Amino acid sequence: MDIPRYPRREFIKKSALGLAAAGLAPRAISSQPSPQAMKPMHQSLPKWKGFNFLDFFVPNPAEARIHTSEESFKWMRDWGFDFVRIPMAYPYFLDIDYSKDITPEEVYKFSEKKVAEVDAIIEKAHNYGLHVSLNLHRAPGYCINAGFHEPYNLWSDQDALDAFCHHWAMWSKRYSGLPKELISFDLLNEPSLREDMNDQHGKREAVPGATYHRVAKAAVESIRQHAPEHLIVADGNNGGHIAVPELADLDIAQSCRGYVPFNISHHKAPWVYKDPESLPPPKWPDGPEANRESLKKFYQPWFDLQDQGVGVHCGECGCYNKTPHEVFLAWFGDVLEVLAERNIGFGLWEMHGSFGILDSGRSDVDYEDWYGHKLDRKLLELLQRV
Template sequence: MKRRNFIAQFSMAIIAAKVVPGYFSDVVSKMNPLPRWRGFNLLDFFSPDPSHRAQHTTDEHLKWMRDWGFDFIRLPIAYPYYLQIDRTKPITPEDVYHINQQAIAEIVRLVDKANQYGLHVSINLHRAPGYCINAGFHEPFNLWKDKAAQEAFYFHWQMWARQFRDKSAQQVSFDLINEPAMRENMNDQHSPATAVSGVLYRKILKGAAEVIWKENPKRIIIADGNNVGNDVIPELEDLHVAQSCRGYYPHAISHYKAPWANKDPEHMPVPVWPGQIGNQYFDRHSLEKYYQPWIQLAQKGIGVHCGECGCWHKTPHDVFLRWFHDVLDILTAAGIGYALWNFIGDFGVLNSGRTDVVYENWYGYQLDRKLLNLLMKF
């Protein structure tokens, strides 16, 4: 009887796996130690200047996320947002230590509010002392080269660790550096970006992890993939930190005509899925090959999450949805969660500005119902 019951239950699991996305990975294999968090990036503190804050997340927004079945937000922060500095002048090394407690309180209020709606919050330094993938900002030092920048980086993470010391692992995690890459010119967003030395990345991550775990040894720490989030970091595998991939491959689809990501955005080939884009052919097999190292990392028992994914609003909507279905399906089968960039805005489910979508009026917002339905499916 026991054997028959097991076979029956296992067969039901196999059937459910075909019906419910992610069921098999979540119920049978449990290979990814991180929860399969699903949600959005919120850009309230994305601008380095509080006067340019473009988004104010409300209780209503958080309630919609919860009611739609999501449980996660990633909070990408530009560290100058919470500095007390003269913003008419370039930031100096001394400025990096001048913390504006009022701005810190703003961030804490949003985290507390999100937790009240059952949403996990991943705090991310999108622009960290000495580094930002977007470049175009004046930085007084280089995180990958200057000890002073590294010390400032540790200072900021120690501050956040103390601020959220009493938050549980279910409430808050720390995503330390957004999309690390080596860039000689921090002020030129189109200057070549290459992988950081794995040994160097380990050194900096380890230093930050030590000050964080001193405040709360249970804090979940996430390291974005090397080479702008694309590559698994073998050098970190023994540090008990999770790693974060990206859902932007290929960029010819996800960043079609995006001016910050392409030197000649207006002359990019129109994306298709599956099919030939320029001189390359892309299909589901291409995606599976791209994500295989991340799936293998999760199989080793190292947490994996996709911290950013989606398409800028110039990509044809039908191409976007077909491609994104395959991305989410592959991640879900491996038990890997995701966070769409973003909630409201060019990549989002609300007010994306796409010209080829029939929007639904949602309490005054323009809702991309097809995209939302796709996300809810996974």
């Protein structure tokens, strides 16, 4: 079905009020903007800080988390955060039978009721002046995660690219009336090539630059037909880690990751390692190849992008709950400070859960009770400090 643009006028009014409350409206209405304000948003990204919310992260709604309450967004605002990234699996929003493999025709069968669930979480976030980044974590023909059959390959099949662009046309048309300071579009989570897209341990490698450019350009054009002034973001190549200068001519921002070295950020993660319990405990710093200077070297290509006028944000970062807490904090403090030196903000991979500040399930944290949740106060203070 054809999904109309966002119909809730009261929400759009409240979004404008939230914009003013967030201190952003003067820039939008100033009769004499500063030279900085006149730059395209992608060239002068705010240092947004916040969290990923996984309400629509899985393809099947029956397996999804309980939707985030408005309380979480209030706490975010009160703690000084301003950024919400929503990684979405496209099948979540379809009217399909999830017990069967999806067909190319079904990729277009949107459910208005399910799409409206995104309206609701955006409204909650905007009630507190928070910027929302919509991301296709699973797009037609590609996802970095296993667990759902794709009927085609985004990197090679025109039918998949057509569907990808159709989805972005729908989302951008729906939210084109919302202030550009409060919503943006993150094209595709962590592009890479996979030897077998349905194999959890399939080999990954970077997408050829020309291929990524072709796919991104088509999606950007679809979005700009409806939301020409809104920010568009492309994730780094090969799982989000590699800066992509090949996309610089598209006038979009790029999103890096805060997961290096992987043996710290994903220590004992069962979806990564076949025998997680056999791994040695990580250390930080750990020699000449794992310290603050090595982080600066790793992120230098991203800093080079900034020097070319490309805005950069770290859309995902954090650490699984099996890494010793003190090691995690020492390493993560260095990651965030290296990024902060270049005014690069971040989105922690989740607020609630094993990577989060609430209910992370770590065995070595002295949690603080927070309205019935377990708060990692040390991690919260680190995030607030950078």
